[in-house]
Structures are given as structure tokens and as C-alpha cells.
Amino acid sequence: MGKTFVEKILAKRAGKSAVVPGEIVVVKPDYVMSHDNSAAIYGKFKQIGAGRVFEPEQVLIILDHCVPAASEKYAKNHQEVRDFVEKFDIPNFFDINTGVCHQVVIEKGFARPGRLIVGSDSHTVSYGAVGAFSAGIGRSEAAAIWATGEIWLKVPSTLKVVLDGMPRPGVTAKDMMLYLIGEIGADGALYKAVEFTGKAVSRMTVADRIVFANMTVEMGGKNGYFSPDETTFEYLRARGIDESGFEAVFPDSDANYEQVLIIDAASVEPQVAKPHTVDNVAPVSEVAGTKIHQALIGTCTNGRIEDLRAAAAVLKGKKVAKNVRLLVFPASMEIYMQAMKEGLFETIIEAGGIVMNPGCGPCLGAHEGILAPGEVCISTANRNFKGRMGCKTASVYLASPETVAASAIAGEICAAEALK
Amino acid sequence: MRIFKYGDDVNTDVIFPGKYTYTISDPEEMAQHALEDLDPEFVKIVEPGDIIVAGKNFGCGSSREQAATCIKYSGVAAVIAKSFSRIFFRNCINSGLLAVECPAAADRITKESSVTIDRERNRIQVDGEWIDFPPIPEAVRYIIDGGGLIPYLRKKFSEKKS
Numbered sequence: 349m350g351k352t353f354v355e356k357i358l359a360k361r362a363g364k365s366a367v368v369p370g371e372i373v374v375v376k377p378d379y380v381m382s383h384d385n386s387a388a389i390y391g392k393f394k395q396i397g398a399g400r401v402f403e404p405e406q407v408l409i410i411l412d413h414c415v416p417a418a419s420e421k422y423a424k425n426h427q428e429v430r431d432f433v434e435k436f437d438i439p440n441f442f443d444i445n446t447g448v449c450h451q452v453v454i455e456k457g458f459a460r461p462g463r464l465i466v467g468s469d470s471h472t473v474s475y476g477a478v479g480a481f482s483a484g485i486g487r488s489e490a491a492a493i494w495a496t497g498e499i500w501l502k503v504p505s506t507l508k509v510v511l512d513g514m515p516r517p518g519v520t521a522k523d524m525m526l527y528l529i530g531e532i533g534a535d536g537a538l539y540k541a542v543e544f545t546g547k548a549v550s551r552m553t554v555a556d557r558i559v560f561a562n563m564t565v566e567m568g569g570k571n572g573y574f575s576p577d578e579t580t581f582e583y584l585r586a587r588g589i590d591e592s593g594f595e596a597v598f599p600d601s602d603a604n605y606e607q608v609l610i611i612d613a614a615s616v617e618p619q620v621a622k623p624h625t626v627d628n629v630a631p632v633s634e635v636a637g638t639k640i641h642q643a644l645i646g647t648c649t650n651g652r653i654e655d656l657r658a659a660a661a662v663l664k665g666k667k668v669a670k671n672v673r674l675l676v677f678p679a680s681m682e683i684y685m686q687a688m689k690e691g692l693f694e695t696i697i698e699a700g701g702i703v704m705n706p707g708c709g710p711c712l713g714a715h716e717g718i719l720a721p722g723e724v725c726i727s728t729a730n731r732n733f734k735g736r737m738g739c740k741t742a743s744v745y746l747a748s749p750e751t752v753a754a755s756a757i758a759g760e761i762c763a764a765e766a767l768k
Numbered sequence: 769m770r771i772f773k774y775g776d777d778v779n780t781d782v783i784f785p786g787k788y789t790y791t792i793s794d795p796e797e798m799a800q801h802a803l804e805d806l807d808p809e810f811v812k813i814v815e816p817g818d819i820i821v822a823g824k825n826f827g828c829g830s831s832r833e834q835a836a837t838c839i840k841y842s843g844v845a846a847v848i849a850k851s852f853s854r855i856f857f858r859n860c861i862n863s864g865l866l867a868v869e870c871p872a873a874a875d876r877i878t879k880e881s882s883v884t885i886d887r888e889r890n891r892i893q894v895d896g897e898w899i900d901f902p903p904i905p906e907a908v909r910y911i912i913d914g915g916g917l918i919p920y921l922r923k924k925f926s927e928k929k930s
């Protein structure tokens with residue numbers, strides 16, 4: 349019987365000929381990623397008393413969660429991270445002018461096919477978009493890797509998601525992923541590895557694939573994986589990485605899947621996740637007319653150049669509704685520069701939007717756009733939990749960049765189609 | 769012993785709000801905000817030895833370890849749930865908070881139940897009846913026996929030096 353991606357890569361990395369679901373293996377990740385929480389990890393690292401970092405090249409730190417610092421406490425937190433980086437000579441450190449961690453890991457070429465990356469952030473799952481194994485871990489575990497280089501992982505069983513058929517025009521990766529999460533629920537892939545495949549996948553950009561891999565954790569998945577293909581290789585080549593720079597791992601064609609789920613992409617219409625859970629999904633048409641106060645475009649889910657282009661196309665020549673704040677956070681400085689060159693910021697600003705610096709911003713309720721009691725926000729992020737954007741009596745809807753831009757103009761939830 | 773009972777998909781944002789993740793570092797202070805956006809009464813009445821009983825996918829969402837830490841420092845002895853989100857479950861092992869996955873017990877336990885957890889034999893007594901739960905994997909037992917990941921490693925490194 350053949351093996352799934354996760355069974356193959358974990359066996360390879362554990363130095364075993366084969367592993368089975370349920371087995372526990374010890375592996376040495378290529379990278380352990382952390383962000384502003386690196387200060388807390390440093391605190392735990394000190395408690396371990398290792399004296400030195402096992403392998404400084406393995407440590408990858410990107411400051412993004414509250415940048416620039418919103419208060420003295422955040423500033424001190426950043427300061428501790430920089431002290432750690434200097435003291436232990438950490439080469440892979442990116443300060444507050446770089447971008448959201450997951451975007452940076454991918455666009456700087458740390459994520460590659462066949463690599464194994466863990467991160468002290470649940471959306472570390474994103475790197476499966478380019479064929480890596482990546483999963484989120486806790487802070488103590490990150491500190492343990494800094495000290496020992498290793499971590500234990502349980503081999504999960506695998507769910508295969510087949511995205512069959514082609515999506516209708518105006519239906520995005522975000523709509524399909526929200527639809528999938530709505531179908532199987534917040535624990536639909538609990539403890540499982542997920543492989544995405546099917547006809548719709550072969551036509552997807554890397555940006556699209558990141559949306560799926562990123563949100564795998566919203567259905568409980570351990571990792572989300574796309575088999576690397578010409579699209580992946582082209583993306584990497586554009587970043588100066590050719591096929592000698594990685595060893596791709598593919599699932600066997602006769603692999604044993606615990607479950608196979610087939611989604612007809614052609615039957616999906618634009619979706620939203622309603623407050624206060626990501627699996628509370630409905631077609632946009634069902635909630636159309638809901639008044640909004642804020643619209644957010646950005647985050648590690650939908651802050652890429654493709655997303656900004658899509659939003660700008662909707663905003664072009666129009667005005668954001670009175671009493672609506674439109675905030676746009678490019679996911680990285682590279683994207684910011686590109687958007688600037690393409691004139692996207694002009695379009696956004698002329699429409700009445702605000703272009704912010706790359707970072708997480710209000711996505712986790714840290715700063716730069718916290719909601720007031722009773723307010724409603726529509727966002728391209730990945731989570732809409734109670735209190736997520738800093739206020740527990742506010743509500744968050746999740747949608748595609750197109751839907752968020754259209755809603756900002758209409759002042760109420762509205763599909764881009766309906767605006768025309 | 770008081771029993772706090774909650775539903776499915778309790779996420780880490782309501783267990784420990786994101787706005788505190790970089791502003792609170794003391795575990796005792798974390799405990800003062802435990803379950804703040806889920807059950808504001810919790811911190812007012814919780815006492816050492818109390819237990820939390822929940823539905824499926826407890827601890828879903830963010831990887832923040834404070835979600836396990838704040839519950840542990842609130843005095844809660846164990847969380848019994850139908851299932852846990854994977855990172856939260858790891859965080860429980862690593863911070864020494866007992867997380868028991870046992871759908872039958874989670875269903876049966878009411879606020880009035882009498883509950884005893886037998887860690888050695890991996891079983892729970894609910895109103896007089898024993899229910900088995902899957903043991904913590906043997907391969908990671910050493911972390912729990914060492915009082916959590918950080919204390920375990922501290923001991924290991926200090927032995928290495930001496």
C-alpha cells in the first residue's frame with residue numbers, strides 16, 4: 349500500500365523506512381519560526397538553561413504582530429527579541445519593516461517543497477502551499493527546539509480534498525475554502541493531514557493555494573499540502589530557487605486516505621463566515637444588506653498582490669461608503685512596493701481607503717483598527733472569534749478581497765457582482 | 769470540587785484574549801483572565817481542584833500556550849473534553865495540565881456529578897461508574913513525568929553540565 353505525503357516526509361525526516369498514522373517520531377525541522385512571541389520563547393529558553401542555541405540557522409524570527417510597537421510593553425517585547433538575536437547571532441531575523449511572518453517565510457524562499465518547518469503560530473500550516481510540511485507548535489516547544497534542535501510529532505492520518513470542476517467567475521479561493529470549512533466544520537479535519545488536489549487546483553496560483561493551506565487549521569488540520577507542480581516551480585524560480593534547491597516529496601498514487609472529500613467547485617458561490625466561528629458559513633446573498641463599520645483587506649490569508657489587485661479592481665472609480673473605514677494591509681514590504689508600482693494605492697486612497705504598513709494589525713486585536721462595541725467588520729482574515737479584533741461585543745464576517753471591497757463601497761455586505 | 773461545563777469548539781481567543789498575549793507574561797496574572805470572553809464568572813468562583821468539561825475541539829484557534837497556562841494557574845485540575853485541538857493538547861502536555869479526551873465522560877458529567885480521575889489506570893469515575901480514556905502516548909510520558917517540557921529539559925541540561 350502506498351503512502352500519503354505526510355507519511356512519506358515524516359518517515360524520511362525521522363530516518364525510518366516507513367511510518368504509520370498514530371506513530372510518534374522525532375524530527376529535526378529545517379526551521380522553527382516565531383514572531384513577536386520570540387520574547388516569551390526566549391524567557392522559556394532561559395529557564396531551560398541550555399546556554400547556547402543548538403543551531404542558530406534553524407531559528408527564523410519575523411516581527412509582525414504589533415509593528416511598529418503600539419505601547420511601551422510591545423516595544424520592550426521587540427527589544428528583548430532583538431537582544432536575543434544579537435546575543436546568539438541569529439542570521440534569519442526580519443525586523444518590523446518586512447511583513448507578516450507566513451508571507452515572509454514563503455516569499456523569501458524558506459518554505460520549499462519537501463522542507464519541514466514548525467512555527468509558534470497556528471497558521472504555520474500555510475507553507476504546504478508550496479509542498480512543504482509545516483505545522484504550528486507552542487512556545488515551550490519552540491524554546492525546546494532552540495535548545496535541542498528537535499521535536500516529536502505524531503503521524504496523522506490523511507484527508508484528501510478533491511476540488512473538482514472549475515469555479516465560476518467571481519468565485520475565489522477564499523470562497524471555496526470557506527465553503528469547505530462550512531461543510532466539514534471546525535473540527536472536520538481534527539488531527540489530520542490534508543492534501544488538496546483536483547482539477548481546480550491545477551489552475552490555482554500559489555497565492556490561491558496559500559489561502560487553502562493557511563485556513564486548514566480552521567478545520568482542525570495539522571498541515572495542508574499541495575503537490576508541487578509547474579506553478580510552484582515557476583514561483584520558486586522567480587525567487588532564484590531552481591530545482592536543485594529542494595527535494596520535493598509527493599504522495600504515492602495508491603496512498604491510503606482515511607477519507608476522501610469531493611467538492612464541486614462549480615457549485616460554489618461567494619461565501620462569508622458569519623460571527624463568531626469560522627465554520628458558520630453562508631452564501632454572501634444570505635447576509636447581503638448587513639450594515640458594516642469597518643472593512644479590512646490584508647493578513648496572511650489574503651494580503652498578497654493578487655488580493656490587492658482584485659480589491660482595487662472593485663474599488664476603481666468608486667467611493668467607500670460614508671461611515672465605513674476601509675483598512676488595507678499589504679502582507680509584506682515586497683507586496684507593498686509592487687502595489688505602489690502598479691498604482692493600486694492611488695486607487696485605494698482615491699476610493700477613501702487607508703493603506704497601512706505590512707503587519708498583522710487588527711487581525712488579532714493588537715492595534716491599528718480595533719473595533720468599538722457593537723460594530724461590524726468584514727475582513728479577509730481567517731478568524732472571526734468573539735473578541736478577535738479587540739472587542740468582544742463587535743462582530744466579524746470573513747470573506748474574499750472582492751466581497752470586502754464591494755461591501756466597503758456599499759456600506760453593507762454585498763457581493764462584487766451585485767455592485768456592478 | 770466544582771464542575772464547569774462548556775460546549776463545542778471553545779477557542780483560544782475566548783479562553784485567553786489576543787489583546788493580552790503580549791502584555792501579560794506572569795502566569796498568575798494570566799489566570800485572572802482565564803476564560804474571560806467565554807464565562808466572566810469563571811475566575812470569580814474557580815477553586816483549586818475544579819474541573820472543566822467541554823464538547824469537541826476544545827482549544828481550537830491560535831497556538832497561544834497561555835490558553836493552557838491560564839487554566840492551569842487558575843487551579844483547574846483537569847479538562848475533560850470530547851476532543852481537543854491538536855496544538856492546545858500539546859500545550860497541555862508541555863505545561864503539565866491534565867487534558868483527558870473522553871467523549872463518554874464528557875457527555876455523562878453534569879454540574880452535579882461526582883468525578884474522580886485515575887491517572888495511573890487511565891479511567892474516570894462518573895457518579896460511581898468507571899469509564900476508560902486513551903492513555904497519553906508512552907513516547908511522550910517522560911514530559912509529563914518530568915513536570916512539563918521546560919522543567920524536563922532544565923533537568924536534562926543541568927545533569928549534562930554536572
Ligand code: SF4
Pocket residue numbers: 413448449450469471647648649707708711712729730
Ligand atoms: S495576519 Fe492574523 S492570522 Fe496571520 S499571522 Fe498575523 S495575526 Fe496571525
